[in-house]
Amino acid sequence: MRMSRTALLPVALLLLCAIPLASAATWALVVLLVPVLVAAWVLTVGVDVDDDAITVRSLIGRRRVPWSHLAGIRVAPRGDLWLVTTEATEVRLPVLRVRDLPRLAAVSGGRIPSPGPAD
Structure with missing residues (x-):
């Protein structure tokens, strides 16, 4: 993405x-x-999702978070998405917002649950 x-x-x-x-x-x-x-x-910034991990790309580098190290996703007050790891660190998903959660859930192969309607 x-x-x-x-x-x-x-x-x-x-x-x-x-x-x-x-x-x-x-x-x-x-x-x-x-x-x-x-x-x-x-041209550089983005998020790559594959079978092994989520890779977050920025202008100066990239960070790969394996699925086994993913604890969840945090939604910031402004709608930014952050990966929360099992090591209690967070990685910002630079091009994704709350509206992109269903698409992220779809490409994750079920590893990230699809958000449902608010109750």
Whole structure:
């Protein structure tokens, strides 16, 4: 599960807006790094679910949580999802929100229960 590639459209617009500023002075070329880093983040960040584990990918690395180490999922007040491990650590799922819980439950092969309607 990755971030939608349509998120690259604002990045392209940011790049277009940064080009005049970057061409004004040599030191301003650093401004072009911002859209490049944001594009790299959009293309990299995500969550991979397979038979052995959940892998959380970020811009600077990844964290693999085996199913045997997963204690549950915590929903933060803003709707962010966090994996809770048996070691009492938490790993944020960067592109997933509460609305994505049914899809996450489906790709987990039943390891994560599908949320039902609120009583």
